[in-house]
Amino acid sequence: MTIVSTSTSAFYERARTNMKDLRLKAESLQAQVGSGEKLSRSSDDPVAAARLRSLARIEKLSGIDKANTDRANADLSLADEAMTNMSTAIIRAQELATKAASDTLTSDQRASIATELDQIQQDLMTLANSRDSNGHALFGGESVGNAYELDASGNAVYIGTNSSDSLPIGEGQSVPRSVTGKQIFEFTDGSGSTTDVMATIKSLSEALKGGVADPAGAASDALTSLRSGLDTLSTTQTVVGTRLAWLDTVADRRINLSELRASEKSDLGGVDPAATLASLQEALTVLEASQASFTKLAGLSLFDKLR
Structure with missing residues (x-):
């Protein structure tokens, strides 16, 4: 039994x-x-679970880098658009200076040109105080408020910082989110002095209103300065364009790496x-x-x- x-x-x-x-x-x-996942607990496969946790951390950091890249892209795009409008305004100022350099113009005609130059200066001032994607000064460096303000004489004075803040975009890299007003407008004139486009336009306007004895000569001198100012603006805009192209490259690389991580995650835990x-x-x-x-x-x- x-x-x-x-x-x-x-x-x-x-x-x-x-x-x-x-x-x-x-x-x-x-x-x-x-669930779509092979591992319900770390003990099922400790090595795979550890790697999956590492991939999750990397993906989270990548999300932060992407947000910074998107912000830098937005701010640089805004800067590029604003500088395109600035270039248009300066070219118009050159056309007016060329016209004003003629000795055949009457005082009223020069005064009319001066009025349009005043408007161009105001437009440049408005563009110089453009806002970034967070509502801060786009061309004021690290400052929050305006990049420029007018002094008692009506001159545009830069009140921002000397450099723009940089945003980390991953793998130890960072990119400045914009450029400063000084980088856009300031240049060295024929005498070796530092000046800026808005000051040049204001001085020309005052000269055409009767501020100097030879307004036609003042207009000729202003043409050289405006040409230098436009060259400075074009160079700075090229820098911005290069940064935008670099951000596109970084974004493509991030997408490729994300796809590789997703594939590895699927192989390990999917x-x-x-x-x-x-x-x-x-x-x-x-x-x-x-x-x-x-x-x-x-x-x-x-x-x-x-x-």
């Missing part, structure tokens, strides 16, 4: 163990299908839906067969064979 009892106990124990293992496997596969569903169906079929076999075998008795 001891042998029969032991054999029967072992039979039931093996059956319970097998069906339990099959049920756990089926539940695990069902969980994988629902599931193949088709294969997992097939394995689940197989596990459920085997479990069902095992349960049916156990029920049938458990109902058999040696006495049934002795009748």
